[in-house]
Amino acid sequence: MSASRTIVAGVGSYLPARIVTNADMAKIVDTSDDWIVERTGIRQRHIAAEGECTSDLAIAAGERALANAGMAADDIDMVIVATATPDETFPATAVTVQSRLGITHGGAFDLQAVCSGFVYGFGVADNLIRGGLARNILLIGAETFSRILDWEDRTTCVLFGDGAGAVVLKGEDGKAAEQRGIIGTRLRSDGSKHDLLYVDGGPSKTQTVGKLRMQGKEVFRYAVTNLSEIVKEVLEENGLESSDVDWIVPHQANRRILDATARKLAIDPDKVVVTVQDHGNTSAASVPLALDQAVSDGRIKPGDLVLLEAMGGGFTWGASLVRW
Ligand code: ACO
Secondary structure: OOOOEEEEEEEEEEOOOEEEEHHHHHHHOOOOHHHHHHHHOOOEEEEOOOOOOHHHHHHHHHHHHHHHHOOOHHHOOEEEEEOOOOOOOOOOHHHHHHHHOOOOOOEEEEEOOHHHHHHHHHHHHHHHHHOOOOOEEEEEEEEEHHHHOOOOOHHHHOOEOEEEEEEEEEEEOHHHHHHOEEEEEEEEEOHHHHHHEEEOOEOOOOOEOOOEEEOHHHHHHHHHHHHHHHHHHHHHHOOOOHHHOOEEEEOOOOHHHHHHHHHHOOOOHHHEOOOHHHHOEOHHHHHHHHHHHHHHOOOOOOOOEEEEEEEEOOOEEEEEEEEO
């Protein structure tokens, strides 16, 4: 049965126990706390323990989101894991998560849009629910980017970390559906920018996992332009203006990208949720990690207009509007 609206029923997140500070990074590569903080805003990142996989992080975040929603794992009829660092080439990490949560009905699949994976998942899950293919979806962004970093390349390894964030999305009808829920999503991609941000391995091309490669300056430039454009588009499409937004929850890549994008959109910097200092760029996990923090500390309240946005490898990028 289809629902008229998709609402966010619960949020949760998880960061691995091990913290690696900028001072720790300076022992691994030629860098400094000053350089990293000034260029990125990052102060520390969490790194998964040996043997701790993306599915472990995803399950921990998913369980917290279910508890926050007051729902049991059995209520979920679709699990989506947005990740670029799956446990294995196949089966999908989402299937492992589904099984280990004890869910024996419905479906599960991974979604690969790198750092935009969670926002892509938001749009896909909303349409699955309103189209009647699922009623309650556990959408998780989970990554172990530490496994695909070149730990000798100071231009990339200082930027990323591991983590997971999750939401429970639920079909709603009637009055509740009029007052809250996902308003709209826009998704974009441009494969011609492959060489600016990619992993130089893969089962078909090299039969290896590969390492992340990036041309940081170029990525920065495109991120600010693409993100501000897509935010304008999703607002316009839904008859809203940037001044209507109560909270912007961006992909936590780099403090300077967040500031520059907010400036371009004329959004008050105080309305931007920033958590990048605590965990670095966690790719698909970063939007739900930031979302969880802003909901838990009471900043995001019922009735608020929340804007999610992200850009990542591909390039892929997207933005979504939700009435909390
Ligand atoms: N520590 C110290 N010095 C460094 C480090 C480091 N970790 N990394 C690079 N440098 C040096 C460079 O070697 C260079 O030295 P040189 O002038 O002697 O050649 C100098 O610092 C400046 O390097 P730039 O690359 O020009 O530095 P820039 O100001 O562009 O900052 C950064 C680099 C932080 C990567 C920036 O380009 C950026 O944030 N880009 C966006 C990348 C990003 O966020 N990607 C995430 C994935 S995509 C997404 O999520 C949107």
